[in-house]
């Protein structure tokens with residue numbers, strides 16, 4: 001069965017028409033078998049979808065954005081526990097690699113930009129170092145072609161540890 005919202009053209013009475021199929025509807029319509037139950041008019045057509053609006057018990061209303069709870073619009077998607085565990089493990093793995101790499105690297109603190117540049121130009125022997133650089137310093141180093149990379153995870157500077 002299929003149900004259509006119909007509307008008589010002279011008076012715009014709305015009513016539901018039940019048919020075996022779309023073809024059945026088309027056939028009945030072609031033969032003039034569908035008439036308005038209220039006024040008997042044979043001039044009937046499918047009502048626009050908006051016909052639902054204002055009809056008691058069958059209202060299709062779109063919620064106004066303002067009526068949607070704010071958290072429903074801004075809450076980040078929640079990962080399933082399994083995915084959260086995997087993500088956590090991945091972060092720990094990367095952090096471990098970073099910690100291992102930094103063991104063989106020398107902390108130069110705020111002298112990083114100066115040392116990195118000196119190594120790049122061959123003024124001092126290349127040596128793995130890590131330290132602090134301001135965004136401006138980092139940008140300048142990259143523009144000069146100095147091979148630097150940001151440290152992914154925050155580390156405690158030896159200067160600050162004690």
Ligand SMILES: [Zn+2]
Nearest residue numbers: 008013036039
């Ligand atoms: Zn009618």
